[in-house]
Amino acid sequence: MTLQGEIPQYYVEEHHEPIISPDLFDFVQSEIKHREQNGKHSGVSIFANKIKCGCCDGWCGAKVWHSTDKYRRVIYCCNKKYAHKGKPCSTRHLTGEEIKQTFVKALNSLVEVKENVIAELRTLIDSICQTEELPEERDKVEQELGVLAERLETLIYENARVAQDQTAYLKQENEIRALYVEKQEDMEKLDEQIAERERKRNTLEGMIHALCGINGAQVVFDEALWCGLLDHIIVKEYGAIVVVFKGGIEIGVDG
Ligand SMILES: [Zn+2]
Structure with a gap:
């Protein structure tokens, strides 16, 4: 027996982008929910609280350069660059495009060794489950x-x-x-x-699940993968960038 006025729900698998498996989709949804529960509402930039300064360990935020002219652009740099006594933080700034390219590069490196990464993640899960x-x-x-x-x-x-x-x-x-x-x-x-x-x-x-769902090299930046897989990015003092994925897997990218 069905309830009156109940709307039938159809789940069409084919409508997913091929790169995002249904598992990854669910995963991203739960991550977004978790973010909202922690008071970090979506609506802020996807780069907020994701880029860390390698000098002071603080977060990098968006700054607008040339806000009034045609050279206007948004860059991301240490929020506390000049807030410390002595030398200001020497980490360089990144543009949104650089951040995206860095993530795609790191993700491709991760996917290349995905069998090893998956084995490592399974070991981590085992160690978590073992403590009864x-x-x-x-x-x-x-x-x-x-x-x-x-x-x-x-x-x-x-x-x-x-x-x-x-x-x-x-x-x-x-x-x-x-x-x-x-x-x-x-x-x-x-x-x-x-x-x-x-x-x-x-x-x-x-x-x-997400790693299993990614096959082949990524060419373009995918926001769902960014939200679902990335923990944070560290801009090191001397230009190198470390991309830290969820579960603590780090991939270094030369700046
Ligand atoms: Zn800093």
Whole structure:
């Protein structure tokens, strides 16, 4: 039985660009969602918080040169170039076109060795999955919480049933409540750690799917691949550029 007014959804695989596999598409969607959840809304440049200054480790931002004349152009350079005592950062600026070309070059190098990279990513995933203590610890804390809740319930029930010294009773009740809050915080922390680990694993798996979906050399810059695969770019002091892909894979590109 179908619900009235339900709109049928058709999923047409053929409509994807050949270079972006459905897996990569899903991966990019989840990355975009993650970015939004972290307060970095799309709408800002795709280069924002992606280019790092190799001198001071700070982010590079967009600056407009010749904003009013025909030579107007946007360049990306260290946001804190002159903010340090002593020498200003010596890293060079990049144009948007240079950034795009650098990414395409690095991606092609990555794809060339993709079998090795995939093997490396799989090892990383294995090492993340092997640490089973976190879920075990969480289960233990959850059980302890259950015991505390039961103790509290019994205590409250007994107090309602039998007349007793209220000062001593309240002291006991507060002790259990404090312990409960403490354990609850422990559990929240563990949940966060588990979620973070899960996210890391998804990112690495997404990288593998994405790499499997890319065949042959890229010629043009692809924004989806940039958003989905790149962690950040480092502009080194002496001109070289290092492209860091998600999962920490670094590819050096001569500047
Ligand atoms: Zn800098």
